[in-house]
Amino acid sequence: MPRTPLFAGNWKMHKNVVETLEFLEAFLRKAKDVHGEIAFCPPFTSLWAAAERLKGSGVKIGAQNMHWEDKGAFTGEISPAMLKEIPCDYVIIGHSERRQYFNETDETVNRKVKAALKYAIKPIICVGESLEQREKGKTLSVVLSQVERALEGVDIRDGKELVFAYEPVWAIGTGKVALPSDAQEVIGAIRNKLSELYGARVSQNIRILYGGSVKPENVRDLMAEPDIDGALVGGASLDADTFYRIAAYDQG
Numbered sequence: 001m002p003r004t005p006l007f008a009g010n011w012k013m014h015k016n017v018v019e020t021l022e023f024l025e026a027f028l029r030k031a032k033d034v035h036g037e038i039a040f041c042p043p044f045t046s047l048w049a050a051a052e053r054l055k056g057s058g059v060k061i062g063a064q065n066m067h068w069e070d071k072g073a074f075t076g077e078i079s080p081a082m083l084k085e086i087p088c089d090y091v092i093i094g095h096s097e098r099r100q101y102f103n104e105t106d107e108t109v110n111r112k113v114k115a116a117l118k119y120a121i122k123p124i125i126c127v128g129e130s131l132e133q134r135e136k137g138k139t140l141s142v143v144l145s146q147v148e149r150a151l152e153g154v155d156i157r158d159g160k161e162l163v164f165a166y167e168p169v170w171a172i173g174t175g176k177v178a179l180p181s182d183a184q185e186v187i188g189a190i191r192n193k194l195s196e197l198y199g200a201r202v203s204q205n206i207r208i209l210y211g212g213s214v215k216p217e218n219v220r221d222l223m224a225e226p227d228i229d230g231a232l233v234g235g236a237s238l239d240a241d242t243f244y245r246i247a248a249y250d251q252g
């Protein structure tokens with residue numbers, strides 16, 4: 001596989017600074033056998049402490065959201081320049097919880113993707129259909145349109161500077177993981193779309209993760225699919241041992 005797997009923990013609104021440091025201590029004691037890349041995305045308030053602790057460890061840091069402007073009168077927002085200072089390697093953009101509760105749209109996702117790339121922060125762009133859309137047979141049209149609109153006017157150099165995460169909304173936090181073959185069907189279609197937009201070479205370099213109720217028990221079957229390059233993990237990333245068992249799934 002031309003792509004290094006990525007296992008990213010999206011902690012959502014969990015873990016203060018003390019809890020973050022306790023988690024990282026426990027995780028780093030184990031992390032030696034992980035072959036792929038690891039990233040943690042704590043809340044903004046824990047980012048700096050996490051980045052300091054992770055210096056030199058090879059484990060990456062990501063934020064869960066950002067604004068697209070460099071600075072300005074945007075009360076409560078965080079800019080890409082601020083994330084770069086931490087420094088963040090990744091930023092999650094367009095998570096379904098932000099689309100659902102905080103008015104994130106394909107247009108704001110697109111602006112944020114461009115801003116992240118300008119600062120050389122790798123966006124993890126989230127796409128996914130709701131249960132209703134799946135039941136109406138609209139999964140591929142919804143997801144591929146999210147992909148296309150996220151990338152409108154976006155130049156991609158070699159594909160290594162961004163990541164997609166396919167997260168079916170009905171699988172997030174529900175314990176209902178997608179069948180690996182269903183996840184592969186959508187992720188394969190995303191890769192074909194990326195190939196149409198940017199050519200085969202670039203699309204082969206873009207990592208596409210699966211997210212939604214990933215656990216140590218189901219990660220191996222997901223990773224056996226040819227186009228699934230890792231996982232964006234919510235609930236199961238909050239416990240160091242559980243997340244380790246996901247990331248080191250191939251260590252027996």
Ligand SMILES: O=C(CO)COP(=O)(O)O
Pocket residue numbers: 010095167171172173174175211212213214232233234235236
């Ligand atoms: O939303 C997710 C990751 O971004 C997935 O959450 P769960 O792993 O808790 O289903």
